[in-house]
Amino acid sequence: MFSGSTFRFILDLKTKAAESPYDATISHISSARAEIDRFFPQYPQMDLVLSALQQAVTRPASFFEAESRKPSLVRPAVVVGLVAVAGLLSSIPTVLAVADALPPEVGFIAAFGFAIGSITTVVGPFISWVIVVTVLFVGSVLADGDGSFQDVFALVGWGFAPRIIVPIVGGIVSFFFLSSVDFSDPQQARQLSQMATTGTIGIVTQGMNALMFLWAGWLWTHALANARQIATKTAATIVGAVVFVQILLNVGLTLLSAALI
Numbered sequence: 001m002f003s004g005s006t007f008r009f010i011l012d013l014k015t016k017a018a019e020s021p022y023d024a025t026i027s028h029i030s031s032a033r034a035e036i037d038r039f040f041p042q043y044p045q046m047d048l049v050l051s052a053l054q055q056a057v058t059r060p061a062s063f064f065e066a067e068s069r070k071p072s073l074v075r076p077a078v079v080v081g082l083v084a085v086a087g088l089l090s091s092i093p094t095v096l097a098v099a100d101a102l103p104p105e106v107g108f109i110a111a112f113g114f115a116i117g118s119i120t121t122v123v124g125p126f127i128s129w130v131i132v133v134t135v136l137f138v139g140s141v142l143a144d145g146d147g148s149f150q151d152v153f154a155l156v157g158w159g160f161a162p163r164i165i166v167p168i169v170g171g172i173v174s175f176f177f178l179s180s181v182d183f184s185d186p187q188q189a190r191q192l193s194q195m196a197t198t199g200t201i202g203i204v205t206q207g208m209n210a211l212m213f214l215w216a217g218w219l220w221t222h223a224l225a226n227a228r229q230i231a232t233k234t235a236a237t238i239v240g241a242v243v244f245v246q247i248l249l250n251v252g253l254t255l256l257s258a259a260l261i
Helices: 004-017 021-039 044-058 060-067 074-090 092-101 104-142 149-158 161-178 186-197 200-228 232-260
Strands: none
Touching: 044 060, 044 074, 044 149, 044 161, 044 200, 060 149, 060 200, 074 092, 074 104, 074 149, 074 161, 092 161, 104 149, 104 200, 104 232, 149 200, 161 200, 200 232
16 A cells, blocks of 8 residues: 555654654754755755754754844745645555545545645645734734834744644654554544544644644744844744644644534
């Protein structure tokens, strides 16, 4: 059911599962850099992007201070794009497991659903980028910030870097649980859905989401402070409110899904 390359990908995910979220993210960035160097040696700019990304997630204060002097929209767009790619890759175990259990006559419907889900996965991070930047900019206006919306947009984009790890962890957890589920059995499928919301999978996912939102908030704080020239404490207050709402919405949507099962 899985190709050789998919097995290698999953085994790599298993290895990263034993690492802390911080180490897993840094390791993932390093691996991505190696793969890009191997397949696209003619694009040295990508190496610079990934090097900057590593600095952003480890030393945000100095990184955003330097980046704010000449912000670029291209590189943070690549970061947000990596979040989308990670989301697509993490869906492989689920898609293959479900497709293998479905009867041939519903194959087209399943393919259509996967296509819609893929589009949402790709577009979602970019929509979230726009929403987060807009809210942070409005908050900084109330704090008498001074700086362009474009600068905020560019710097805040880097803050999505921690979100790369969320779908990877989700893919790992899904693989371990999906391997023992028979999707042709409605009872087992229902039990898995419950686990994915309020059970083990749901707890792991929500916990990881909360940690990554907090990590992203750390980056957004320095990004907003430098882009709008406001105090770091003021930026932290604005960002903290946004992160709190994001976590609250995440938990709320999960509980709503559980109630509908």
